[in-house]
Amino acid sequence: MGGRRPGGPERASKGAVRGDVHLWELLAAGACGYLRCVAMFRLQGSKVLAVDMTGDAVKAKNGSMVAYDGQMAFKKMSGGGEGLRGMVTRRLTGEQMTVMEVKGHGTCWFADRAAEINLVNLQGDKLYVESSNLLATDAGLRTGTSFTGLRGASQGNGLFTTTVEGHGQAAIVSDGPAVVLRVSPQYPLTVDPGAYVAHQGNLRQSFQSGVTFRTLMGEGGGEAFQIRFEGDGLVYVQPSERNTIAGEV
Amino acid sequence: MAFREINPKMVEATVMPGQKLFSQRGAMLAYKGEVSFTPNMAGGQGGLLSMIGRRVADEDTPLMTVEGSGTVLFGHGGHHVHVINLAGDTLCVEADRLLAFEGTLQQGTMFLGSQGGVMGMVRGQISGQGLFTTTLKGHGAVAVMAHGGVFEIPITPQRPVHVDPQAYVAHHGDVRNKLSTALGWRDMVGRGSGEAFQLELSGSGAVYVQASEEKL
Incomplete structure (x- = not known):
């Protein structure tokens, strides 16, 4: 997994260990002493994503909070970048994610329709993710919109995608546990557009079509389009396929 | 320990002579041994009066009595199942979330208006609980269903917990709940954060929350 997961392996979902929470609060408080306050993401x-906050903020998908303790304030924001430029891009691209800013002291739990959550650690690089797959990001991360072209259309979710950039953690959701595939210059990767979730790093993507005479005759294998990644980076793939045009021919 | 989770979506119950189990009707998947299932017209324990009470309260999920000796597998609708052990305290849960529970537990219905009057009733409407909720009291185990995994958040007097009404599953212990609203002018102009209503649980006990905001 690309995400840093404090506390080693995933904790069992039942019977949360309260002692750990205090430990993390202590660590978070300690970190605040000499660094800027950073929300702690853990699974x-x-x-379920638990975020320990000490007066700092995170951005999360609207309505994804399931529980919190302590003091929290929720405020609606709009995705797709800040300011007037962001507003114009949102209008034009339709890639509008309704985001809320959660700020406060305590622990806040997020979940989205029982989807699996993956933590992604960003160190100055850029994460490309579909806005519907983005659950939460550190408030310090910048979000924007980028054009995907034909590839976006083949994924069945529009021509634009969301980018997340900066230093911090982000949580993305996938239908079923996602696998993280590494792409290196020697080993390019080809994925099904319906199973693609996100990618990060220095990757070039190209659109591949396997449409042949047979496909036109209605004898296709159901894998008419693929996205090919070349370069150096990580690709997140989910064990489930969205409904795409490519899956039907 | 009557219930054993064999995977996240199935529980195995051990039935012994003289020990009754109640389960949602149709939730049996398989059984071993001599086990009989009888539909329970009364929808649970108690006499005629409690039956009428449940009918009126719309908390009368069709139940069946499981008796005999053997093991029974329960599961329903592919929902996640979570086993909660009660040691003398009271569990509040919606009747349709109950998969199975031991006969040693005392079943009852609680009028939400009794906790906080009119606000309690409003709370029930908003959280989809209706005006009544089912209570289980005593010593024994309960298997509840939820969409997605369930996790438990302890509640201590110093730390009240706020829960999204749609993700709330059940709570136990000495817990008072009230509906807290964070309605601001932003919600009025349609720019709300989607978290306008929250259940505030305070006291001591635990609340069970599901990893989804979908009802069963």
Whole structure:
């Protein structure tokens, strides 16, 4: 997994160990002493994201909070970048994610329709993710919109995608546990557009079509389109396929 | 220990002579041994009066009595199942979330208006609980269903917990709940964060929350 997971392996979803929470609070408080306050992301089971906050903020998908303790304030924001430029891009691209800013002291738990959650650690690099697959990000990360072209259309979710950039953690959701595949210059990777979730790093993507005479005759194998990644980076793939045009021919 | 989780979506119950189990009707998947299933017209324990009470309260999920000796597998609708052990305290849960529970537990219905009057009733409507909720009291185990995994958050007097009403599953212990609203002018102009209503649980006990905001 690309995400840093404090506390080693995933904790069992049942019977949260309260002692650990205090430990993390202590660590978070300690970190605040000499660094800026950073929200701690950790997984509780595989479907719940717990974020320990000490006065700092995170951005999360609207309505994804399931529980919290302590003091929290929720405020709606809009995705797709800040300011007037962001507003215009949102209008034009339709890639509008309704985001809320959660700020406060305590622990906040997020979940989204029982989808599996993956933690991604960003160190200055860029994460490309579909806005519907983005659950939460550190408030310090910048979000924006980028054009995907034909590839986006083949994934069945539009021509634009969300980018997350900066230093910090982000949580993405996938239908079923996602696998992280490494792409290196010697080993390019080809994925099904319906199973693609996100990618990060220095990757070039190209659109591949396997449409032949047979496909046109209705005898296709159901894998008419693929996305090919070349370069150096990570690709997140889910064990489930969205409904795409490619899957039907 | 009557229930054993064999995978996240199935529980195995051991039935022994003289020990009754109640389960949601149709939730049996398989059984071993001599086990009989009888539909329970009364929808649970108690006499005619409690039956009428449940009918009126719309908390009368069709139940069946499981008796005999053997093991029974329960599961329903592919929902996640979570086993909660009660040691003398009271569990509040929606009747349709109950998969199975031991006969040693005392079943009852609670009027939400009794906790906080009109606000309690409003709370029930918003969280989808209705006006009544089922209570189970005593010593024994309960298997409850949820969409997605269930996790437990302890509640201590110093740390009240706020829960999204749609993700709330059940709670036990000496817990008072009230509906807290974070309605601001933003919600009025349609720019709300989607978290306008929250259940605030305070006291001592635990609340069970599901990893999803979908109802069963």
